[in-house]
Amino acid sequence: MxxxxxxxxxxxxxxxxxxxxxxxxxxxxxxxxxxxxxxxxxxxxxxxxxxxxxxxxxxxxxxxxxxxxxxxxxxxxxxxxxxxxxxxxxxxxxxxxxxxxxxxxxxxxxxxxxxxxxxxxxxxxxxxxxxxxxxxxxxxxxxxxxxxxxxxxxxxxxxxxxxxxxxxxxxxxxxxxxxxxxxxxxxxxxxxxxxxxxxxxxxxxxxxxxxxxxxxxxxxARADLPLARRDDAGALLLCQVSENDTPRALTRLEGAGATFWVPLLDLPVGTNCRMRIPAREVILASQPPEAISLHNIIPGTVRQIANDPTRRSVIVEIALPDGGLLSRVTPDAVAHLGLSTGTPVLALIKSTSIEVLGQ
Amino acid sequence: MTMLSPEEWEAVWLTLAVAARAVAFGLPLAALTAWVLTRYRFPGRGILNALVHLPMVLPPVVTGWLLLLIFGIRGPIGALLLDWFGIRLVFTTAGASLACAVMTFPIMVRSIRLALDSIDSGLEQAARTLGAGWWDRLVNITLPLASPGILVGGIVGYATCLGEFGAVITFAANIPGQTQTLPLAIYAALQSPGGETKAAELSMVSITLALIGLLLSEWFGKKLNTMLGR
Missing domain, CATH: 3.40.50.300 (P-loop containing nucleotide triphosphate hydrolases)
Incomplete structure (x- = not known):
């Protein structure tokens, strides 16, 4: 085939x-x-x-x-x-x-x-x-x-x-x-x-x-492609349902070598699915924030940074153990955090901004 | 219509038979010509197109005379037909049919071409990707989709045949019972003294037949188009 x-x-x-x-x-x-x-x-x-x-x-x-x-x-x-x-x-x-x-x-x-x-x-x-x-x-x-x-x-x-x-x-x-x-x-x-x-x-x-x-x-997940310069750019991760936490109304997904929490899904444990994480929804941090409503603080490393002059922003590609994420931030944020290729960084993602798709 | 004399009835039946033969032979050829003209680009296409349409613009007498030249017993094709098959077209019923077929050919080709042009060539492409070869596509896609145009072409062609005059009288002459079709009979009646009543009767028949033809083509065209979902 x-x-x-x-x-x-x-x-x-x-x-x-x-x-x-x-x-x-x-x-x-x-x-x-x-x-x-x-x-x-x-x-x-x-x-x-x-x-x-x-x-x-x-x-x-x-x-x-x-x-x-x-x-x-x-x-x-x-x-x-x-x-x-x-x-x-x-x-x-x-x-x-x-x-x-x-x-x-x-x-x-x-x-x-x-x-x-x-x-x-x-x-x-x-x-x-x-x-x-x-x-x-x-x-x-x-x-x-x-x-x-x-x-x-x-x-x-x-x-x-x-x-x-x-x-x-x-x-x-x-x-x-x-x-x-x-x-x-x-x-x-x-x-x-x-x-x-x-x-x-x-x-x-x-x-x-x-x-x-x-x-x-x-x-x-590549920041250097025209795909990443679209307004709706975002990473796509293949993942698997690993836990449904009904009391907390959350589902745990494993994908790209990382763990993500999303609002409770109607899928049994073990189901394969894909999630889309829009670049504009991913916040970068150099230290873990405290007392925050956030469920997903994903550690990674900056793989590359690409300019998107038309939107006066940059696209940061973050390497995860087995995949990657995209984040759209301002050039000022990159300078402020001192980001460059190889810098360890934390990707902060609201669980509600992760879109879970079928397999 | 009961007032029609046996000779008059003969003219009516003869007309119907001549037209039927003209369409039976002319229509398949018209369909083939229309298909070649719409689907292929080749040197001489313009000339073929002009030739097909020539009878529409030429004076019918000229067409009849050209037929005499070509299909007459000393003409290039006429001589061959006579030698090989013993067929004589000039001054015969078959000759009247030939003259009618040639005269109505452009109308039939036009009607079928319009139908072929309106077929989305994408449908034939789709049939190809589904494994249908050339002949398969022609029989199962192109012809059924062009069928309203072919049928309407046939009916309009038939109705037009009923009225052919110039070419028929030139090529097949005006022989009662053999080549004297309705228009020729009407003409002959008008030429003879006191023939006005006969001419009027035959004209009524002629008008009725033409109307039936037009109404039929309209009705069939509509019906087939609904069947094809248009």
Whole structure:
């Protein structure tokens, strides 16, 4: 279960030149501004766009290789693609749409009933696409792509045309999908909330280049990336519920080699989850404060400090035993605390400002 | 309509049969031409496009005369048809159908092209990623989605065939029972003394048929579009 791509393509406005490799199943989010080239990666992988030079490999099968003049047409790639505009066939019922790809391949490990159940589309089967809501349409489109038994699933901004409520309706299904199927998924988005909820690894694309690639917790915790200069920048930590303290109404989470307390969660001990700690909510201190309402005083070391001149602030990256945090502070605070690379520091985080997400 | 004489009925049936043949042969060819013109860019595309539309702008007599030149028994295609298959088109019912088909071809191509243009090419891409090859996509996606346009093209083409005059009379002549379709019969009636009543009766039939054709195309177009969820 792997995916690798090398791609060079010249557009009138941008030159794309990139390469990356996804070694395992799970969701890889391609993240970046519009026009960065994310969709080009998707379309080249699906075979709908032929780049000047490329080599694309899925699971050991070469789908395209300019050097050996290999170009497998899209209909024989076994690469599923979910478009932003769902593209359901208007002259077929939902059930016929779902079976379209399934009928054209040998039976595989993904079963009709399982997909229908996973996506909650059983009540829609007899309906026509034009009677569905945007969110329902997208769920059907995902099911249709999955039932074609793909070796790789591509999702090109599948939620971009939906409003916040519809998005919130679909995200849990995507999370379920990810755990239920061991399928590599390449997910394009420019919405950070989707990325942090779904990504296992993350590829940052900007102006046709890969700016960073790695596990989502690593990429999200790097102060030197454009991601950290966003207003909603923040670290993402993978963690596990280790204690539910009902009398105090607190839950203890272990992650990145540190312990965090958050308001009591509805999750049993041992549940894996992810938490997002916004950089602007993290206070830095050189000594532990006393008599304070705070639950989370996390010791770490300054790994690097990056300037964010547009917001007249700096982003401090704090190394934890097994991960990192970001904190947005003023240059004055950095000078006052005497922070530089290697300085031990305490990160103070209100338990209520930690956002706990599903797995 | 009971006042129509047997010869008049013959003209009506002949007209309907000639138009049916013209559409049966013309429509598939029109669909293919429309598809090639919308989906492919190739040298000579402009010329093909102009040729297809030529009968719409040429005087019908000229079209009929050109048909005589090409399909006449000494014409390049006409001679071959006669030699190889013993088929003679000029001054025959089949020839009347050919003239009708050529005259209504542009209308049918236009209607189908509009339908093909309105198909989101993204749907064909989606079918591709789902494993559908070229023929599969044509049969299961493109044709069904273009079906309202093809059907309406067929009906409008049929209705127009019923009224073809210039090309038919030039190429197939005005032979009662063989090539004398309604408009030709009306013309012949007007030419003969005291034929006004006959002309009026046949004109009524003509108007009725045209109206039925237009209403049918409207109704079918709407129905198919609702089926396709538009």
């Amino acid at each position: 792997s995916f690798s791509i090398t791609l060079t393509h010249r557009f009138p406005s941008v030159r794309m030149d990139l390469a990356f490799e996804v070694p395992s199943p799970g969701v890889t989010v391609l993240f970046g501004p519009s026009g960065a080239g994310k969709s080009t990666i998707i379309n080249a992988t699906a075979g709908l766009l032929r780049p000047d030079i490329c080599r694309i490999e899925v699971d050991g099968t070469v789908l395209a290789d300019t050097a050996s003049d290999t170009w497998i047409p899209p209909e024989r790639r076994r690469v599923g693609l979910v478009f932003q505009d769902s593209r359901l066939f208007p002259h077929m019922s939902v059930a016929t749409n779902l079976r379209f790809g399934m009928r054209r391949v040998a039976p595989g490990s993904i079963h009709f009933d399982e997909v229908v159940d996973l996506l909650g589309i059983a009540p829609l089967l007899t309906r026509r696409p034009h009677t569905l809501s945007g969110g329902e349409r997208q769920r059907v489109a995902i099911g249709r792509a999955l039932l074609a038994q793909p070796h790789l699933l591509l999702m090109d901004e599948p939620l971009a045309s939906l409003d916040a409520a519809r998005k919130a309706e679909i995200l849990p299904y995507l999370t379920r999908l990810k755990t239920a199927l061991s399928l590599p998924i390449l997910y394009v988005t420019h919405a950070l909330d989707e990325a942090v909820q779904l990504a296992d690894s993350m590829v940052l694309v900007e102006a046709g280049q890969v700016v960073a690639f790695g596990a989502v917790s690593e990429v999200a």
